[in-house]
Amino acid sequence: MSALFSAEVDQNEYLPEGGRVVDAIITVTAQGGDLRNTDAAPSAAEVIMVDVSGSMGMPAKKIAEAKKATAIAIDTLRDGVAFAVVAGTSGAHMVYPADARMVPASGQTRAEAKAAVARLRADGGTAIGRWLDLANHLFAGEQAEVKHAILLTDGQNQHESPRDFQRVLDACEGRFVCDSRGVGDDWVARELRLIASTLLGTADGLEDPAELPAAFQAMTETAMGKSVADVSLRVWTPAGATIRFVKQVYPQVEDLTGRRAEVSGRIGDYPTGAWGAESRDYHVSIEVEPDAVGEEVLAARISLVSGGQVLTEKLVLARWTDDTALSTKINPQVAHYTGQAELAAVIQEGLTARDAGDVETATAKLGRAVQLAVASGHEDTAKLLARVVDVVDAPTGTVRLKKQVAGVDAEITNVRSVKTVRVKKKQEG
Structure with a gap:
């Protein structure tokens, strides 16, 4: 049996008057597709x-x-x-x-x-x-x-x-x-x-x-265990909208923006590879034409497709409001993965600066990485960073570069920088 796909959307739904940017996290889960021990597996x-x-x-x-x-x-x-x-x-x-x-x-x-x-x-x-x-x-x-x-x-x-x-x-x-x-x-x-x-x-x-x-x-x-090959994340946007980026953000950060394959002027496919029984998160950011306060529009239609077949589909909405309590509320999923993407970037930038002998930039970037890792509960990354810096104060990102670092410590910190953790959702009720 092939995997059964489902999707959930977490987003910053309310925009202030004149607001344009809609951010959404799409969690895609495939179940029942682990075919390691069956005769129904794909070639x-x-x-x-x-x-x-x-x-x-x-x-x-x-x-x-x-x-x-x-x-x-x-x-x-x-x-x-x-x-x-x-x-x-x-x-x-x-x-x-x-x-x-x-x-x-x-x-x-x-x-x-x-x-x-x-x-x-x-x-x-x-x-x-x-x-x-x-x-x-x-x-x-x-x-x-x-x-x-x-x-x-x-x-x-x-x-x-x-x-x-x-x-x-x-x-x-x-x-x-x-x-x-x-x-x-x-x-x-x-x-x-x-x-x-x-x-x-x-x-x-x-x-x-x-x-x-x-x-x-x-x-x-x-x-x-893969049961569905060549799966794409398909994004439809309305006229006048612009896709700012499409990223996989769990289990690791991978920017897919530049890998768009045009289906039509308003539809693009982004490759995700083969799927088994697993779950992944994607961050889609769209710039839309602003509408009047109280209006609601469809900002994007997100689907998973394989071989022309739609496996699952979700909608991303935009609503304009003059209620600042609504428009300034940040969705925790969006905030979490924005921080995770920054964490991966500053680790790589910091290690590159360290290799180039730029101590000031390396210290600043890796200090920011420590701060983000601790704040986001990324304990494994915090431990990796401790291989290359001495942490003076984690909450403020105050660190000192270690004078002696084994080459493998820096490389493992680098290669694992793109790995992410999920935010724990609060139980409702």
Whole structure:
């Protein structure tokens, strides 16, 4: 059974006289779509890209755990799912099968693939774009509805230019979803976040290679649980209205504004990837033509669509009032996610300034991040920030940059900066 979609809207509904901006949080929930253990799942394809550069052998535990993790991911695939394993260095080569194609998962192919993975050795450089390019080629030969990739690296993308890397990402966009993970202490958060953002996946860093098997299993299980592919958030707006932005704000911040696909002059689709049994929040901000006090207009119609079918739909309204108590009331959901988006931005800006040696800007930005994290109940982010700053006074955002910070601490803080938490809604009655 495919997932059943539902949606809720939280918004700043009342505008002051002459007011134009309508902000709404749309919570979309898909239920009953976890198909990992059923025969009704959509067709799927999986490519696992494993870094086997020389640094993966230092210490040897990294390559050992990476091989163990890849074997677990292979075992987690449903029967019949097309799969391939790619080894990444300064190039990309097939681990299994031997030629550039994908094979259906079965008892035999799993055993053959795990045997091939067990023979991997660490040697060579790092050119992540070439790994993704091979994955894109493999996926192009498959008609699967859900196409998912896992990418593991322990290093910086040193053996190709940023321009070449971006070119490959652009070619892969919309072709498959990719979850990327860094392990060790030399990977770059910015690169992993770029992969996740472009390919609608997730990014994270693991300090201990022993975490890899569980991480690979979780990513593969999630991919096997997807039941609806290529879902878009469709936004209709009335004549004269302008969309200021469309962002995913939970479980992580992702700005979708620039990825609009025009359906018509007043309708645009924003990609959300594949869905299983899960819930996500989106922040849609619209500028409308002001109307008279007491009037109510439809500011937007928000729907989830897949294959031309509307999965769920909600309306966003605008009402004008001269009651300041109504027009100045801020919806807690809107306020919460506005703060979450700012939190992600100031962390990234602060760490960029820190890397550039701009102590003043870094201190100000990371201090603001601490203040926002504490105020919004983002405890995990507050703990991450404590890796790079000494907190003098959290409520006022007074901090000092730590003089000695492990590289991995800054990168993990960066890569997890886009993760968000939900505001707890007050119970009515």
